[in-house]
Amino acid sequence: MQDHLSARETGRPYLAGIGAGRAIITINLSRPVDVLWTLENSLRCHTLAAVIGELWGDPNAVDFTATKRLALRSEASNVPCWLIRHAATPNLSAARARWRIGSAPSALHPHDQQAPGMPRWSLDLFRAHHARPAKWTVTYDRTTDCVDPLPLPRNREVGARDGTARQLTG
Structure with a gap:
């Protein structure tokens, strides 16, 4: 999952070698809050191999509570979750x-x-x-x-x- 600015600035993820023989779902969203919502709800699916989200900068939606929710949901489902923040400051996080x-x-x-x-x-x-x-x-x-x-x-x-x-x- 990427917000539009991440996709424009860094391009689409290079997916060769990732999930060989598995389906890969990519989603391009307009708002950071939508990326976080999609990440959290994707982590409810126990059959996913991993969930990766990309955001640009320091949107207000990425706060300690949002990262704590992602960490807890990831641990509960046993699905790895990576939140990649491009051009961001190292803010408080529950990662x-x-x-x-x-x-x-x-x-x-x-x-x-x-x-x-x-x-x-x-x-x-x-x-x-x-x-x-x-x-x-x-x-x-x-x-x-x-x-x-x-x-x-x-x-x-x-x-x-x-x-x-x-x-x-x-």
């Missing part, structure tokens, strides 16, 4: 995990240093109920059609707050 995703400088092209290489993105998990905040840089490999994390820096500590943290040495 179980909050991410910032942005572009990163592309890798060097292996045969031409002047040409762009594989695309990269920066991922920032800045708030989550069951995980530590972390940052990653990922790249898309066209030959394998996969998104892969780049190697972690040497001697970086990874792990959870529960004492399972360890030092990486490679």
Whole structure:
């Protein structure tokens, strides 16, 4: 589900590889409140694999109560729900995990240093109920059609707050 401004500014979602062999329903709505209403009511359907909504900016309809309703409905139906907010500020939210995703400088092209290489993105998990905040840089490999994390820096500590943290040495 997208509001009109998200569709105009970011385009339609690229759905290749998503739901292989499954039906995909896309809905373009004019008002953010309609996107939220459709998300919440879609989460009543236990047979859906996931529900994704896109909104532009900081509409008044996206408040703590609206995100809490989505989180509770998602947990009750056991259907994952993602609310993607383009060009938005990190307002108060009941989301179980909050991410910032942005572009990163592309890798060097292996045969031409002047040409762009594989695309990269920066991922920032800045708030989550069951995980530590972390940052990653990922790249898309066209030959394998996969998104892969780049190697972690040497001697970086990874792990959870529960004492399972360890030092990486490679």
